[in-house]
Amino acid sequence: MEETSHSPARHHFIVLCSTLLRVAVGIIMTTHGLDKLHGFQAWQAQIAQLGMPDAHLFASLAVAAELCGGFCILIGLFTPLAALAVVIVLAVAIAKVHWGHGLMAEHGGFEYPLTLLCAALQFVARGAGPVSVDGFLGQMWDRYRMKVHLTPEDLGPHFTSH
Numbered sequence: 001m002e003e004t005s006h007s008p009a010r011h012h013f014i015v016l017c018s019t020l021l022r023v024a025v026g027i028i029m030t031t032h033g034l035d036k037l038h039g040f041q042a043w044q045a046q047i048a049q050l051g052m053p054d055a056h057l058f059a060s061l062a063v064a065a066e067l068c069g070g071f072c073i074l075i076g077l078f079t080p081l082a083a084l085a086v087v088i089v090l091a092v093a094i095a096k097v098h099w100g101h102g103l104m105a106e107h108g109g110f111e112y113p114l115t116l117l118c119a120a121l122q123f124v125a126r127g128a129g130p131v132s133v134d135g136f137l138g139q140m141w142d143r144y145r146m147k148v149h150l151t152p153e154d155l156g157p158h159f160t161s162h
Contacts, residue, residue, distance in 0.1 A: 018122075019131045025119045026074025029086050033067025050096050065089040073123060076132020083123035090117040 006014065036043040040059065047062070048055035065085040072082035090113045098110035105112045128134040 015129055015131060018126075018129045021119055022073055022076060022079070022123060022128060022132070025086075025116060025123070026070050026072075028116065029066050029070025029120075030074055031070070033063050033065075033070050036063045037067060052096075062089050062092075073120070073128075076128030076134050079128035079132065079134050080124050083120040086120040087117055087124060090114075090120065 036059070040063070043063070044055050044059040047059040052058040066089060069082040069085040069089075072078050073086065093113050094110045094117065098108060098113055101108035101110070103109045103111050130139075
């Protein structure tokens with residue numbers, strides 16, 4: 001899908017909305033990761049009850065994805081990779097825990113993790129946006145490139161946007 005030109009006000013509104021969504025998803029996932037970390041023994045027992053082959057490993061990976069991935073989403077650092085880790089954890093949670101309860105959250109269903117998964121998928125696809133650590137680093141890189149007169153073609157095909 002190709003970007004269309006927006007008025008400056010509309011552009012700022014889009015950036016604001018994307019930033020608010022990123023911060024909200026980051027806070028929620030970081031909080032879930034902290035909760036699992038503080039109750040790690042109980043969390044590991046839940047993973048074992050799901051029939052995962054190495055409960056300690058999978059419990060640890062889920063905590064890392066939620067805590068570290070959530071924090072990286074929150075500040076917008078390595079956002080596509082962090083969001084991918086969150087998407088994977090949420091997909092497993094939907095498949096292993098929530099799917100059998102149907103859609104509605106009030107019955108233990110998958111509507112809430114699905115909503116978070118879709119929001120995180122947005123950041124896998126589009127990145128953090130300009131109000132983020134990734135955005136700041138991108139601006140610094142652009143300034144450096146201009147200072148040393150590098151063009152995207154100088155960097156090779158992997159760094160061009162086409």
